[in-house]
Amino acid sequence: MWIDSHCHLNHIKIEEAGSPSDLIKRANDNGVDGMVSICCRISEEVDTLATIANGHDNVWFSIGTHPHDAGNEKEKAITTDEIIALVNRYDKCVGVGEAGLDYFYDNAPREDQKESFIKQINVAKETGLPLIIHTRDAEEDTIQILRDNGACDGKTKILMHCFSSNGTLARQSIDEGFTLSFSGMATFKKNTGLQDIIRSVPLNQILVETDAPYLAPMPHRGKTNEPAYVVHTGQFIADLYNITREELAQKTTTNFFNLFDKANKTLK
Ligand SMILES: [Zn+2]
Numbered sequence: 091m092w093i094d095s096h097c098h099l100n101h102i103k104i105e106e107a108g109s110p111s112d113l114i115k116r117a118n119d120n121g122v123d124g125m126v127s128i129c130c131r132i133s134e135e136v137d138t139l140a141t142i143a144n145g146h147d148n149v150w151f152s153i154g155t156h157p158h159d160a161g162n163e164k165e166k167a168i169t170t171d172e173i174i175a176l177v178n179r180y181d182k183c184v185g186v187g188e189a190g191l192d193y194f195y196d197n198a199p200r201e202d203q204k205e206s207f208i209k210q211i212n213v214a215k216e217t218g219l220p221l222i223i224h225t226r227d228a229e230e231d232t233i234q235i236l237r238d239n240g241a242c243d244g245k246t247k248i249l250m251h252c253f254s255s256n257g258t259l260a261r262q263s264i265d266e267g268f269t270l271s272f273s274g275m276a277t278f279k280k281n282t283g284l285q286d287i288i289r290s291v292p293l294n295q296i297l298v299e300t301d302a303p304y305l306a307p308m309p310h311r312g313k314t315n316e317p318a319y320v321v322h323t324g325q326f327i328a329d330l331y332n333i334t335r336e337e338l339a340q341k342t343t344t345n346f347f348n349l350f351d352k353a354n355k356t357l358k
Pocket of ligand 1: 096
């Protein structure tokens, strides 16, 4: 059993890959029995994500603002308490985010990104749900903000999603007890630095994800990604660890339910 810990079911174009129901069925047929569909804009996506999750077994979702969307006026207007209320309203909302900082694209002013990030750290601390972090070209500020806002207290659950940062942030994340999730990027031949990082992550701190529709793993690179493809990334990472695919599937699934423990309540 595999779990895709991070996908965007509602961003996958129906004309390219089918409806969310088609995608979920194909995933299930390939041994991917669960997935979390991740929110980027609270003001626009929560109803859609809740409907998809409520209509399918073992499909969960998160609530949060992506750093790219942190400058959006509607996102900025949503308060910490409002997000907490929303998170608690849905049994199938199991995480907060994706939050974080992206200084590569700088799609939102950095001050807005930081403010949104801190707001979501507080939601994660208040609700006990894991905070799903996107970080790109912002390693130092990411760890600093987490530390300054009490997220490195050993209790707050932190997931570094689609980990592709440097060895320093990898080491700090491992030491802080964060979970690191790896996507199809790990399977790209030239990413030897990332492959070395993966080998250094303790097996109880690792998850796999697609980040679909983005970043399809080999052998589907360049195509529309979908949750079913997480098995390719899983096979590749199992080989890096020199363990069987079944062992990695079991390990990452156990890790998933430890981290996203609210998902156990609605597990079918
Ligand atoms: Zn994402």
